[in-house]
Amino acid sequence: MSAFAVQNHVAPFPFRLLDQTRLTLLGGLLGCALSFNAAGAAAQNLSVPEAQIVLFTPSDIQPPRSDYRKRLDQFGRYAEQFFHDGLTDWGYTPARKEIFTRGDDGKISVIHVKGDLPAAGGAYKKQWISRQVHDKLKSEHGIKIAGNLYWIFVYVGDPPAKHDNYRGSGNSKDGGWAVLNYTNLPGTISPRSEMVSPLNDKLTLKGCIHEFGHALGLPHIGPKVELGKGNTLMGPVNRIYRYHKMPDRTKAYLSEAGAAILSTHPVFTGNPASRSKLPRTGFQRLTADYDRKTHAIVVRGKLESDFPIHRIVVIDDRDDKIGGYWVKGFVAQVDPQARFSLSIPTPGRKGQLKILAVYANGAFTGDGRKRGIESATLLPYSFGR
Numbered sequence: 001m002s003a004f005a006v007q008n009h010v011a012p013f014p015f016r017l018l019d020q021t022r023l024t025l026l027g028g029l030l031g032c033a034l035s036f037n038a039a040g041a042a043a044q045n046l047s048v049p050e051a052q053i054v055l056f057t058p059s060d061i062q063p064p065r066s067d068y069r070k071r072l073d074q075f076g077r078y079a080e081q082f083f084h085d086g087l088t089d090w091g092y093t094p095a096r097k098e099i100f101t102r103g104d105d106g107k108i109s110v111i112h113v114k115g116d117l118p119a120a121g122g123a124y125k126k127q128w129i130s131r132q133v134h135d136k137l138k139s140e141h142g143i144k145i146a147g148n149l150y151w152i153f154v155y156v157g158d159p160p161a162k163h164d165n166y167r168g169s170g171n172s173k174d175g176g177w178a179v180l181n182y183t184n185l186p187g188t189i190s191p192r193s194e195m196v197s198p199l200n201d202k203l204t205l206k207g208c209i210h211e212f213g214h215a216l217g218l219p220h221i222g223p224k225v226e227l228g229k230g231n232t233l234m235g236p237v238n239r240i241y242r243y244h245k246m247p248d249r250t251k252a253y254l255s256e257a258g259a260a261i262l263s264t265h266p267v268f269t270g271n272p273a274s275r276s277k278l279p280r281t282g283f284q285r286l287t288a289d290y291d292r293k294t295h296a297i298v299v300r301g302k303l304e305s306d307f308p309i310h311r312i313v314v315i316d317d318r319d320d321k322i323g324g325y326w327v328k329g330f331v332a333q334v335d336p337q338a339r340f341s342l343s344i345p346t347p348g349r350k351g352q353l354k355i356l357a358v359y360a361n362g363a364f365t366g367d368g369r370k371r372g373i374e375s376a377t378l379l380p381y382s383f384g385r
Contacts, residue, residue: 046272049175051099051149054133055112055182058124061156064184069110072153072182074189076100076108079151079209081191082233083262086254092263095270100151111141119156125165129154130177147175147275149267151212153182166207168214171371172265172362173276176215180208195252196231196238206231206238206252213258216265217364219373221255221315222326229253236325244322257329260311265362274361279307281357281368283377288353290383297344297381299353303334305368308360312340315356315376318348350382 053072057063084097101109113136117124124132133152137143149170154163163181170176187199195206213234222235223246230251231241242249254262266272286301299314312332321327332342344353354376356366366376 046275047147048096048270048272049148049267050101051151051267052101052137052143053108053110054137054150054152055110056115056129056133056152056154056179057112058115058117058119058156060118060120063112064155064158064182066184066186068155068182068184069107071189072110073108074191075153075205075208076151078189078191078193078205079212082195082209083254083268086233087259087263087268089254090256090259090263092259094263094268096268099149099267111137111143113137113140119161124156129179130167133177145175147173149175149212149215150177151208151215152177152179153208154179155182155184158184166204166211168211170215171217172267172364173278173371176217178208178211178215180204180211194250195233196250201238206233209233216262216267217372218258218261219315220325220327221257221329222321223253223255224328227253232258234258234325236323240323240325255329256331257313257315260313260331260358261364264310264358264360269362274307277307277361278363278365278371279305279357279359279361279368281305281365283355283366286355286377286379288379288381290347290381294343295346297347297353298341299332299344299355299379300339300341301355302337302339303357304338305357305359307363309334309338309357310360311358312342313356313358313364314342314344315354315373316344316347316351317354318351320348320350347381350380352381353379355379 053076055063055068080097080099084094087094103109113133115124115132117126129152133150134145138145156163166180168178181204183203185202189200193200210233218234220234221232223232225246228248230248230253232255233252262268266275282304284302284304289298303309312334314330315327317327330342330344332340334340354373356364356376358364365371369375
């Protein structure tokens, strides 16, 4: 057994080594969050988040002549089916499948928002599009913004004209937004078609739902090609996946870690109770052992919290990955004592583990102070073989 150094913010973790293999881990620890009582939740009148599709056009652009509402209804239904199938495939039972706002005719509602700036010269990009849309929805439609979700399709003209800045951000408490291009091409999106079919690829369907995944609070999580499911929703763009000659290139799936994160999001559970609470999160007695026989890192620990724990998510961010979209996610349940254990097969020689908790109210945090992947407890590792 070799000696190694450990650095962290509170107290050293007890690390063990198997088969005389050298493993160096540097830990960063936890924090605690402010408490949020039930009376406070009631006072905020929390509600199930609404998901709204928006077509945004600059001031000098008219909506496409084709039936964009029908096309965006197809986008919404495809996304609903994809998330529903992804959650059920990993053993979850979402209470809500239809997450997008519907009209009286049962079709997904689409609101057209015209900006104040023209497309000419890219002027419309000088202000955040999400902010422009939010302001218009509040002032012209009386729509509440806080806590809801907005999938914003930007139309600047028929191809080759396009809005090329795809973005998304959000979490289970605050709601979120996603901004992407509306591609006006003929054809029909079938809810059961493969995500990277020729038409869907031209429409950037995966990229559009990817950004909506960010609006829901998902980080980048790459594929496990050995599953035979193709690329992940939150993995690399289609072009890069093809460039690296990965298998099952017309497929995409919701990763196990992504499903764990979304399974308690109130837009899928229909339960907004304690939605605003960010639970106290303290990982204790963390260990990470590398076993040369199995070529795996086994991560163990205990989570101390003041709220029901749903899952533990660990992201293996190895240094030799192709890029940031290729990190892999792993999931563990906790036992009655809030202990957990999971195995990470074939890790790199050097990297870091990002450890977070998913809570019953949809919160996703690694330190109890912030939400999302940036709050992860970090465990850098390196070892020889």
